[in-house]
Amino acid sequence: MSYVIGIDLGTGSVKSLLVDQKGMICGEASRTYPLQHEQPGYSEQHPEDWVTQTLGTLRELLQTSGVQPEQVEGISFSGQMHGLVLLDGQGQVLRPAILWNDTRTTPQCRAIEAKLGSRLLDITKNAALEGFTLPKLLWVQGHEPELFAKAAVFLLPKDYLRYRLTGMLHMDITDAAGTLLLDVIGKRWSTDICEAFGLDPKLCPPLAEAMEHVGGLLPEIAGQTGLAASTKVFAGGADNACGAVGAGIVGKGATLCSIGTSGVILAYEEREQDFAGALHFFNHAQPEGFYAMGVTLAAGYSLDWFKKTIAPDESFDSFLSLVAEVPAGAGGLLFTPYLVGERTPHADAVIRGSFVGLDGSHRREHLTRAVMEGITFSLNESLERFRAAGMAVETIVSIGGGAKNDVWLQMQADIFGAPVVKLKNEQGPALGAAMLAAVGCGWFASLSECAASFVAYDRRFEPIPANVETYRGLFEIYKSVYAHTREMNERLRAYR
Ligand SMILES: Nc1ncnc2c1ncn2[C@@H]1O[C@H](COP(=O)(O)OP(=O)(O)O)[C@@H](O)[C@H]1O
């Protein structure tokens, strides 16, 4: 039997999965690393921690699974997106990585908009957001000019990890799409954008397709992990691209709803789409494909906040047990989940959440249901834009915390107005990364073939027509809350 390894380099931890040719999970290892917040809004990590901890997971996988090194045919990667890793001409890291959730770059975003105007959307298909990589590059260029002068190349987190494992510099296209330097449709670096900001195009590393074979393991890495140096290394992809692959979102009509700490709604697309920057539009791991993506920053986080505030010692299952008794609509109570601002479709760092319509008859379970409905409405705002652009939304695969509760899964079907299914064995982006290696190794002719063998679906939730009708009306009111509370939140800012 042959195996592949999928590595997901997340924000809080790295997870490595050993998978056989039938898609069975034969081993799993994970390690955490810290985040540094040196100043408010700053979020950094030491790239060396990613390497040390990943090597630890690989060693553990080999030691505990009993698999022989030569049986591991391929490795690939999934990684947290957008984070800036700067290397000098000798391949040494110049400063801690500035991560996707670092928000110091608002002035750089405004400067990008002022300089590029509509060209930014034409080329990159995305708006200038603090989390993306170009604003981070410009921050270092402006604030640390001496250090920036030494920069020879920039990488994203999992590209740095791959570089350390192989000695080869690459960035895969699905992740490059989140830098604001890629011509997303042409799949090449934009020399226009580089020139506009005085960036040497040599800072941009060679591009690779997600399933491209980019090298083997360095002998010292093979020695440290117990893997064979001949193990084929494939480029890999952005965590959202790999999450999509691991959930079987590899073709038209397939949509993903992921409710973790943040929430993501993502749909496969074959053609160029213009969302005027309200949603993200990135390259899929399928070389000819794209995906549109909406992000609710505080999705599961909102429910977590509410539970911690009301019932810190209860389990989620017990906390949510009475929600089924409250009818759709939570007795006229609405919640907007803007606890940390919002990303799509309203890129707004100042907005905050609200309960609207509180009534003396509401009990704890009404508030809880309203929080769950508000999170789902927020994701539906992005889904509504997919549909308006003519994208097919046939079945929605639900993953994350939001897929752990049947009432919430039914609510998703009713609010989205589409059938919702959950996965039999949810493994997240690490499985997607393993699938990229499996296809790269030639086990399958395509990602779709691999998904048909590796991804299995569990229960399906059909929309209930009466609830769909109720939610259709409420969603219109929900959408108006943002406009009505925007200015109030500007004024409230001074009191935070
Ligand atoms: N049993 C449950 N039922 C419903 N929601 C849950 C349950 N457990 C956790 N959650 C929600 O899911 C979120 C965590 O989801 P998860 O996918 O594990 O997140 P992440 O990996 O982003 O931290 C929590 O914030 C919580 O809101």
Ligand SMILES: O=C(CO)[C@@H](O)[C@H](O)COP(=O)(O)O
């Ligand atoms: O910013 C984005 C996507 O645009 C995030 O999805 C990051 O890619 C990090 O994800 P986690 O490590 O928290 O899953």
